[in-house]
Amino acid sequence: MTVSKGSLLIVDDNEMNRDMLSRRLQRKGFFTKVAEHGRQALEMIAVESFDVILLDIMMPEINGIEILKILRKDYTMAELPVIMVSAKDQSKDIVEALNLGANDYVTKPIDFPVALARIHTQLHRKRAEEALLLSEAKNRAILNAVPDVLFRVGADCHFLDLKGAEKIGLTEKPSELVGQPLSAALPPSIETLLTHTIQQVSATESSEQVEFELARNGNFMDYEARVVPGGENDFLILMRDITERKHMEQMRNEFISILTHDMRTSLTSIRGSLGLISKGTAGDIPLHVKTLVDIAHKNSERLVRLINDILDIDRMESGKMSLQRRQLPILQLLKQAVEACQATYGIQYKVQFALHMQEGMDDVNVLADEDRLFQVVTKLLFNAAKFSPSDETVDIVASLDAERVRVAITDHGPSIPEAFRSRIFQKFAQADTSNTRQQGDTGLGLSISKAIIEQLGGQIGFFPGEEGGNTFFFEMPVGTHPSSSK
Structure with missing residues (x-):
């Protein structure tokens, strides 16, 4: 079965001309019909x-020019392409026809390869136009189906299409904003942010x-805007009202803050009491009881x-640290930290901490x-x-x-898995290893450390060792000499 390349109508009062052209085009795969007059x-x-x-062009009753005028009242050039056929001495008529659409x-006499090429050109243009119209119709259908506010904007940050703008009070007639810049509907700060x-x-x-926040009916509402590439020169901006979500997050954060504060107060009392019992302050206790108390204390x-850690994360996210x-x-x-950790973690994990100093650092300060x-x-x-591992340094x-x-801390344990390295400073991030699970790590420590160092104007990072182990480091700007600080 031959698939038609396109449907053509040949209009010519000369039977031989129209039939010959029709047959040749059919042999090229076109579906053709003929008409003997306008x-x-x-x-x-x-x-x-x-x-x-x-x-x-030259036909009895109604000539080609008049037919063209009638067609262009109902069909655009893209909807129904028309190729005029004329004698060589009809240049005036050709110009008129081109001006009419x-x-x-x-x-x-028709040069068939030329005619064929021009037919192909018009078919390609028509199909491209149809594809564009279909794409725009799909985009418009998507815009209308999305429950949120959605804008389509050009590379010049002018509106191409809008959906739902009236819901948030930007305009009563979204169509009036088409072709206008973002500043025509949005406050300067938000227009700058989106641009x-x-x-x-x-x-x-x-x-x-x-x-961002946007004023609506006299109140400030919270919005989330996601900007994604659209076509070659346009972008989609999906705006969602997140006021309720923000309110719930605030309530959750306040609840966590109150809960953790109360829990810390109670746990501090419990820890202190267990410590006193373990040391025998409340009297001698059997060895097996002391073992259980020590476990509870730890x-x-x-x-x-x-x-x-949870309280620190809460302070950081709320900007209250x-x-x-x-x-x-x-x-x-550093000496104080090493001494404190040697007396606790050094004993607990059976490791030694060794501090190495570059010469000339005795009087070096950091502002922190x-x-x-x-x-x-x-x-x-x-x-x-x-x-x-135990007995390591x-x-x-x-x-x-x-x-x-620069302060660098190097361990001699297993290297951090490569798949986990990009997430290591994220909240609650944990490498999926049996060692991590055994240690009961929460994945908050490195995230907190990163936030603190960066707020102090420094930077933090890590790199794996060539033969195992990992080095974590942070860098801080040098402060003043102790004698010059006030």
């Missing part, structure tokens, strides 16, 4: 669909998400650390919050001890490079 052609077009019309022309996001999406060819300490910066002698802080920086160092030492190296202090 009135017959109009009747056929009214009841049948054709892809291209080949229309002779003819798509192209051929001259008699910048569109530029990022254009550069990376990936989606981006932003959040687990209460672990729970206190977990609750403190305050840092008391002052000039700190970095080596003094002492408690928070101490927290970071002890968390890194704890991780290194926890994942090191954890090396701490402090060095000075230009205007930055």
Whole structure:
């Protein structure tokens, strides 16, 4: 079965011309019909669909020019391409036909390869136009089906289509915004944010998400906007009202904050009491009872650390973590951290901590919050001890490079799995290893450490050893000499 390349109507009062052209086009795979005069052609077009019309100019009753005028009242050039057929001395008629909306022309005697090429050109244009219209119809259907607010904008950040803009009070007539810039409907701050996001999406060819507040009916509402690439030169902006979600998140965070504060108070009391019992302050206890009390005491300490981590995450996400910066002698802080960890984690995990210092660092300060920086160092030492084999050494190296202090902590345990390395500083991230599960890690320590170091103006990172082990490091800007600090 031969698939037709297209449906053609040949309109010519000369029977030999139209029949010969029809047969040649049929041999090329086209479906053809013929009309011997203009009135017959109009009747056929009214009841049948054709892809291209080949229309002779000189015909009795109604000439080709008049037929073209009638066709263009109902069909655009894209909807129904018309190729005029004329004698070589009819240039005036050809110009008139082109001005009236003819798509192209051929001259008699017809050069068949030329006519064939021009028919193919019009068919390709028609199908491309139909595909574009279909695509736009699909996009419009998607826009209408999505329950959220959705904009389609061009690369110049002008609206191409809008859906739901009236729901959030941007306009009563979305169609009036088509062709207008984002600034015609959005406040300057949001217009700037979305323009910048569109530029990022254009550069990376990936989606981006932003959040902002938008005034609506006298109240500020929270919105999430996702910008994704559309066609070659357009972008889709999907806006979603997240006010209720934000409210629920706030309620959840407040609940967690209250709960963890209350739990920490109770656990601190329990831990203290267990510690006193274990030391015999409340009187001598049997050895097997002391063993159970020690287990309970260690687990209460672990729970206190977990609750403190959750509280730290809550403070960071709510922007309530305050840092008391002052000039700190970095080596003094490292020695204190190593001493504290040796007496606890060193004994617990049977490892040694070894501090190595570059010469000339005795008087080096960093501008930091002492408690928070101490927290970071002890968390890194704890991780290194926890994942090191027994009787191994954890090396701490402090060095000075230009205007930055670098502290590197190296363990000799298994290297971090490659698949996990990109997520290691994310909240609750844990490598799927039996060692991790045995240690009961929560995956919060490194996330907290990263947030603290970055808030202090430093940076943190890690790299695996060539023969196993891992090195975690952080760098901080050098502060002033102790004698110059006030």
